[in-house]
Amino acid sequence: MIILFIVGLGLVFSGIGAWMWKKPPRRINRLAGYRSPRSMKSQAAWDFAQVYSGRLMCISGLVMMLVVTPLFWFSGYNFDTLNPALIVLLPLFPVLAATIIPIYFTERKLKSLFDNEGNPKK
Known part of the structure; x- marks a missing residue:
């Protein structure tokens, strides 16, 4: 169930990201x-x-699907025995990372390329 959740969210992130990238x-x-x-x-x-x-x-959606999902899949851990609260919390970490990392790098890049009024730096 955790694996399907991460794959599904990875697809959502990749889909929305591709849409913003190609047709912003x-x-x-x-x-x-x-x-x-x-x-x-x-x-x-x-x-x-x-x-x-x-x-x-x-990219973060693809990383969730192609890196994080196999880590859960091949860990060999029986996730069915987990406390239901952990089943909800465990996939939260990759989702938070996939959300926060693009925001951090985008803001950093915007700050380096544009001044405080939004004009391109020279």
Whole structure:
């Protein structure tokens, strides 16, 4: 069950990431896309953040499916004997990592490429 959950979330992350990477939201909005205060400062920052974070999300979803899932699968541990609370909490760690890591690197890249007003640095 844990393995199916991680594979499913990996597919969701990869799918949304691929969508943002290949067909990012064109205009700054509050409904869809990578929405952080830094990415919404200018259209140039917005456009960059959509593609960059989409690529990172796609990669993090693939890592969840191709690296984390085999770790659970081949660990040899019988997950059916786990406490139900652990069954919920155990897959939470890869999901949090797959969420936080793209945000961290996108914000870091935005900070290095754009000033505080959202203008590209020279």
